[in-house]
Amino acid sequence: MTKDIRRCVSCRKVALRSQFWRVVRCHPTREVTIDLGDKFIQGRSVYLCPNADCLQLAQKKNRLGKSLKAAVGDVIYQQLASYLVVGAIHELPLPRNR
Numbered sequence: 001m002t003k004d005i006r007r008c009v010s011c012r013k014v015a016l017r018s019q020f021w022r023v024v025r026c027h028p029t030r031e032v033t034i035d036l037g038d039k040f041i042q043g044r045s046v047y048l049c050p051n052a053d054c055l056q057l058a059q060k061k062n063r064l065g066k067s068l069k070a071a072v073g074d075v076i077y078q079q080l081a082s083y084l085v086v087g088a089i090h091e092l093p094l095p096r097n098r
């Protein structure tokens with residue numbers, strides 16, 4: 001797979017990494033957090049389309065938790081949902097290209 005192409009954990013769509021939310025299981029703390037692009041977070045990553053459908057599917061099927069092999073609390077999903085409420089996709093805190 002090309003370096004900057006990633007796949008959504010819910011709908012399996014592939015796109016540039018910058019088009020997705022990135023949720024990370026940090027190394028070595030195993031704490032699950034959302035990559036807001038303000039600093040580099042090392043760890044196991046999972047990518048998700050920034051839309052309500054993929055977010056709901058991910059939560060319902062525990063896709064983030066399964067991919068990360070870690071417990072993903074409701075707070076993570078609530079935080080992502082709050083970004084949806086913010087509005088247009090360009091306002092979402094997507095990870096920047098590095």
Ligand SMILES: [Zn+2]
Nearest residue numbers: 008011049054
């Ligand atoms: Zn998706």
